[in-house]
Amino acid sequence: MKDNKLLKKTKVPFFLPHISSSDKKSIINALKSPLLTDGPKLREFEFDFARFIGAKYAIGVSNATSALHLTLKSLGVKKGDEVIVPDITFVATINSVLLCGATPVLADVGKDDLNISIDSVKNSITKRTKLILPVHMAGKICKINEIRKIAKKYDLLVLEDCAHAIGTKLGEKHAGTFGDAGCFSFYPTKNITSIEGGMIITNSKKVAESVTTSRNHGLSRSLMHRFSHGKPWDYDVLEPGYNYRLDEIRSSLGSSQLKRIDQINSLRKKICKYYTDSLESIDGIKAPAISGKNDHAYHLYIIRVTKNYPISRDELFRRFTNDGITTSLHYKPLNMFTAYKKSAKVYDKLDNSKELFDEIISLPLYLTISRKQQELVVKCIRDNSKLSHS
């Protein structure tokens, strides 16, 4: 009841999903299929996604967390290995490392882009380091070429967390194709959704085969293959695996949304441009994860409420809430969580991420946000910028 009242008061939600009539048709169509999982719709989604990214292989799984987990395992990450992750990311990034039995090492992020700091990566390397796991935060490409150089110098692997990066490019190359593999999320808030869902992309046949086997219990043959070729029970178990499959309904929804990805991303860009144009001149407000010349996925619009702004981030959050505007925060730094205080290592100072945690706030961003709603968000920031410093 209380929750309903809160929703009624909301003038600008933080996020709303967008499911078109063709998305709905694709779901109904998939429900008519004799195979509801591990079937042709998944193959189609994988084929289209690989083509969109420009990767040799795309392997659909249940979500990006399982994608990261499987890929790290297939790259040989295990107990005794260290994996460098940014201190500001969603917890799935670090959880996937811990699920492999390896030790995560927290690196600082840049105040200029909220992405993993190159200096901090360098300061975090030890003889146990096996892999660097950068995130393209908010859809902005991280300094991936510099990460590749470091990886080459120290003989390390690179796995790109591309959960925010559907459409993020550097030059002609899509995020996820710079390192050994990339993992994407189709969670409802992402640029395209399959409700739950994830995709691993790689140019390595070995990684592709390994994750394909382990997403399906470690079986040597898929459901579709078993029921179309020979005896269905004629399979081997190559290794103990997981059930991380992506079903046919989700695959169809993902495929349907992928068809409109260019349209979706250009609309997101337009929405972000309005924020940028309106906020640029406001003293104390910065939008670090948005600036830059590269192709951006515009997944999140994160602002920094710096000391030059008259009120704190927390106070601005309260005023947004009073005005019926829902905002969010991406993300509370990993070093602050109980679980990682015990399990993660830190070799460098995390000064930027600690400072950013008090400053960042994410503005509403979704396809159906109206100009009027955006004006309300901007008005709240602008009106409060006129107050004298407290």
Ligand SMILES: Cc1ncc(COP(=O)(O)O)c(C=O)c1O
């Ligand atoms: C950076 C990052 N990595 C991984 C994930 C995990 O994605 P999923 O919810 O598909 O498991 C998310 C999801 O929000 C994310 O933001």
